[in-house]
Amino acid sequence: MMIPFIEVIGKNISMTSLENLETQLELFIENVRQIHIIVSDFQPQSQTVLNQKLQSLVHGLQEVDKLKSQVQDVHVPLEVFDYIDQGRNPQLYTKDCIEKALTKNEQVKGKIDAYRKFKANMLLELTRIFPNELTKYRAKRNE
Amino acid sequence: MMGDQFRKVEQYSPKSSPRGARSPVVPRQDSSGTLKTTIILGPNPSIVPPSGPFYLMKEPPGESELTGAMNLMAYYGLEHSYSKFSGKKLKESLSSFLPTLPGVIDAPGAQDNSSLRSVIEKPPIGGKELLPLTSSQLEGFRLHPGPLPEQYRYINQTPIKKHKNKHKKHKHKEGGIPSQETHITEIGQDTHEKKHKKQKRHDEDKERKKRKKEKKRKKQKHSPEHSGGLTPSQHTSS
Numbered sequence: 001m002m003i004p005f006i007e008v009i010g011k012n013i014s015m016t017s018l019e020n021l022e023t024q025l026e027l028f029i030e031n032v033r034q035i036h037i038i039v040s041d042f043q044p045q046s047q048t049v050l051n052q053k054l055q056s057l058v059h060g061l062q063e064v065d066k067l068k069s070q071v072q073d074v075h076v077p078l079e080v081f082d083y084i085d086q087g088r089n090p091q092l093y094t095k096d097c098i099e100k101a102l103t104k105n106e107q108v109k110g111k112i113d114a115y116r117k118f119k120a121n122m123l124l125e126l127t128r129i130f131p132n133e134l135t136k137y138r139a140k141r142n143e
Numbered sequence: 144m145m146g147d148q149f150r151k152v153e154q155y156s157p158k159s160s161p162r163g164a165r166s167p168v169v170p171r172q173d174s175s176g177t178l179k180t181t182i183i184l185g186p187n188p189s190i191v192p193p194s195g196p197f198y199l200m201k202e203p204p205g206e207s208e209l210t211g212a213m214n215l216m217a218y219y220g221l222e223h224s225y226s227k228f229s230g231k232k233l234k235e236s237l238s239s240f241l242p243t244l245p246g247v248i249d250a251p252g253a254q255d256n257s258s259l260r261s262v263i264e265k266p267p268i269g270g271k272e273l274l275p276l277t278s279s280q281l282e283g284f285r286l287h288p289g290p291l292p293e294q295y296r297y298i299n300q301t302p303i304k305k306h307k308n309k310h311k312k313h314k315h316k317e318g319g320i321p322s323q324e325t326h327i328t329e330i331g332q333d334t335h336e337k338k339h340k341k342q343k344r345h346d347e348d349k350e351r352k353k354r355k356k357e358k359k360r361k362k363q364k365h366s367p368e369h370s371g372g373l374t375p376s377q378h379t380s381s
Contacts, residue, residue, distance in 0.1 A: 081259040085252035108211025
């Protein structure tokens with residue numbers, strides 16, 4: 001499984017801690033699924049297995065709880081939960097984020113470029129009208 | 144506070160001033176705290192600063208190395224991610240992201256109270272030590288034999304990807320719960336039913352009876368642990 005939307009702060013956090021958690025959660029889900037199957041059509045002889053499964057459920061929770069400390073620095077944007085809650089692929093969030101970031105980057109670049117051009121034009125025109133002042137100005141600005 | 148401000152503005156307003164509006168060219172001591180300069184246009188244009196040249200000049204903001212003028216995607220090394228996500232068309236559903244997860248996960252979380260938002264808004268009770276269940280606690284999980292009542296028997300099996308079918312012929316180990324096989328039989332049934340969709344109904348009934356018989360035979364063959372290993376869908380179909 002890919003976890004593209006999380007932000008891992010600090011390089012010392014390896015992906016293995018996330019992989020461990022993922023494995024543990026998958027085991028837990030599988031256990032629950034098996035319990036579901038057992039109880040769907042319960043047979044008297046399945047009681048022992050069910051009891052074992054319930055104990056492993058507790059054990060699974062303990063294991064997940066142990067891994068808590070390893071993923072403390074993992075940050076998940078809250079918006080991604082909305083995607084998941086709506087039954088949507090969370091990778092779409094990553095895609096949307098990247099696209100938005102790129103658009104914004106381009107917009108800001110456009111603004112900066114426009115201001116640069118404006119400054120150059122302004123200086124040009126001011127030099128034409130106020131040559132002495134602009135010479136002083138440039139000297140003051142070390143330009 | 145707001146009223147005071149307005150009053151102040153009124154006081155200094157040229158309209159309300161008894162002397163009327165003053166010409167901006169009249170040289171005077173600047174007591175308002177604002178910065179003012181005079182630009183004279185005409186044949187000999189010049190800037191008349193109140194004191195010293197470039198009275199308005201401020202220090203330019205410090206040059207930032209990282210601005211929006213840069214390709215930030217490249218700066219943070221995310222070009223690979225960008226090309227990956229922009230190029231291919233992503234599947235909309237959550238199940239395509241988590242194909243191994245059982246159950247219907249594409250439905251809105253608010254529907255069955257399984258939303259992640261609700262976990263944040265109403266955090267569950269935590270901080271308690273997780274202890275294995277005692278034998279008396281386990282007594283509470285003693286179940287009556289037989290299938291679940293209809294209303295609890297919702298089918299929530301997701302279609303398993305084809306590559307998983309390679310385990311088809313594997314037999315389960317003693318004590319294990321059939322996991323793959325239950326899916327496979329389910330898929331088998333699904334495809335089978337699709338193929339024979341147009342056939343008459345009584346043919347399907349015959350088949351169903353046949354399957355039922357086979358299932359019974361299987362049940363007898365399997366170890367006791369396997370007896371409960373049926374998917375809810377199988378129950379509904381039988």
